[in-house]
Amino acid sequence: MDISALSISELKGITSKQVSALNKIGINTVMDLLLHFPYSYQDRTKFTPINELTEDSYASIRARIVSRSTGRNNMLILTLSDDTGILRVTLFNCPIFINRELKSGNILICHGKVSIFQNCLQMTNPELNLKDTELPESYTPVYRLTKGIKMQSMRNLVQKALNELEKTGVCEELIPPHLNHTGMTLKDALIQVHTPNIGTSMSDLALFITSQQQRVICEELISQYISVLTLKESNKLLNGIPLKPVDSLIKKFLSTLKFSPTGAQLRVFDEISRDLTLAQPMNRLVQGDVGCGKTLVAVLASLQAVGNGIQSAIMAPTEILAEQHYSNIQNFLEPLGIRVALLTGSQKKAEKNKQLELVKNGNAQIIVGTHAIFQEQVNFLSLGLIIIDEQHRFGVEQRMKLRSKCSIENRVPHMLAMTATPIPRTLAQTIYADMHVSVIDELPKGRKPITTITIPETRRDEIIERIGINCSAGKQAYWVCSLVNESEVLESQDAINACEYLTAKLPNLKIGLVHGQMKSTDKDAVMREFKNGNIDVLVATSVIEVGVDVPNAFLIVIENSERYGLAQLHQLRGRVGRGQLDSFCCLMFSDKINSIGMERLNTLKNSNDGFVIAQKDLEIRGPGDLLGTRQTGEIAYRVADAVRDYRSMDKCTVIATEIFKNRKDLCQKLTERWFPDSEIMSVL
Incomplete structure (x- = not known):
């Protein structure tokens, strides 16, 4: 059984409360637990004499309790000495069972950050070792926690998960040796991620560029690209709905506009129009900077569907954005007598039922809404084109689910995705390799710069x-x-x-x-x-x-x-x-x-050029960015980061392509390991 299929409930000694707590943060399997990487590490491999401690440093000390006193709210103040100096240790809300162990004369090991209080060295709420134990032989990992799991418990659970790797067949090596540039197996890499050897660069660990971190990250990137190549190949076998050009309808629509479309808008629509004429379903991503006029392109594409007697659905990520699209598209198409419906989650029942009936009987030719469009009670008469606004919020899985909504038997709807989030070519080729990409690189005239x-x-x-x-x-x-x-x-x-x-x-x-x-x-x-x-x-x-x-x-x-x-x-x-x-x-x-x-x-x-900005972001953005958005939005990476690890993408796509061409058996195993619940499995 692979680690991706081994439940954490099978770990020896794990409690039901711990299982429940981990499940809440998406840790269900041993693989999930091992991919819960430390966000930092501490060097507890040596003791620092008290007289060598400095403010704001992290240190481990071994000293004797020379005095103790108590304060409000179970506060305990200890004075420690190691013959080189005195250290004050303040413990808030100290549990009774620990308080009892902290007697004067006892040896205590503390790990924590040093501060200065009233001209005295101090540690506040350090981690304690009540027993005089030996020092660890590797750096100590620090994990993000959840309610119900304390740090030492998390470390113990991860160690139990690492022990599972010793079992035969649990962590089969799936990257062929000649393609494995790190020379490490996944098993060894996972062990060293959680227990790095002394001497490993702390800065390299922080940057996620050590060989062990990169070995795991690269396997995920390889697996992700294999899944995209699988989808791309499967798309060739799908039956689409050929939609012939409707030049007269497009010309009539353009004549009603109070402005002239940009050359970029018309060029991108031509690319879309050619895709729509094919028997293979379109799968195209349109990138365009804020204000470039993507909505007009969506309307033009919808008109080609309407002109062929086919419905199109336009999905926005929020209700208010859906309402804005609905209002704009209604204004665009009112002169042509084309009916537009709106579906959102908060609509009152009577209004929703009215809109559902328009969709079902085909009187609504274009349907605008949120994800409510694709709920079970929505029945299309002839859905043939799906347009997703803000594509960066929908990954491969979501795209597959949307396509299953087609109402025409044995036919898959065309898909057009749009985003105002500029995606550098390096990322677009990797993440959206199953899609053709168009770029609207021109803003309408008269738009004022900011x-x-x-x-x-x-x-x-x-x-x-x-x-x-x-x-x-x-x-x-x-x-x-x-x-x-x-x-x-x-x-x-x-x-x-x-x-x-x-x-x-x-x-x-x-x-x-x-x-x-x-x-x-x-x-x-x-x-x-x-x-x-x-x-x-x-x-x-x-x-x-x-x-x-x-x-x-x-x-x-x-x-x-x-x-x-x-x-x-x-x-x-x-x-x-x-x-x-x-x-x-x-x-x-x-x-x-x-x-x-x-x-x-x-x-x-x-x-003001979004693509220039996005590329520059990749070049200079550091891992210390606390709140920087992933430019790929909801792409479901587990340990990789499309921005941080973009330099690894090119080599990973080459490796993935070779495995995809020559080792179909490994493709399936890699996809099963990294995407065990994925619908991609159904097309492998």
């Missing part, structure tokens, strides 16, 4: 004053924060406090708040209020990255902008400049920003 400025957070009140003046005159603004609530770990302005601060500073303005922890219906309600002009300043997290058009919004302020990926900042910037107002993006940075962070912000300041 002026981007960088400003230190010390000038926050100056910006607020400007907002007060402009919004009192009828304009609107966004204020974006990286966190929802105040954090003890990250020194970042949070949305809730920012909302309270702006409300106090701007008492005559209406301040709104929207963030990812709100219910979708509540978020949409706030966004509607903002769109309708009933909110002057919208405080938000990055949930507005994919948002609606608010032509009256003249400014977006992004707090702690150095914490975001450049592609995400570019997306956020695109929330303004949607109308005729001169628009501005203010990148506010903290005094903690480093030279790389400043270089990244200047890249955004000096360019």
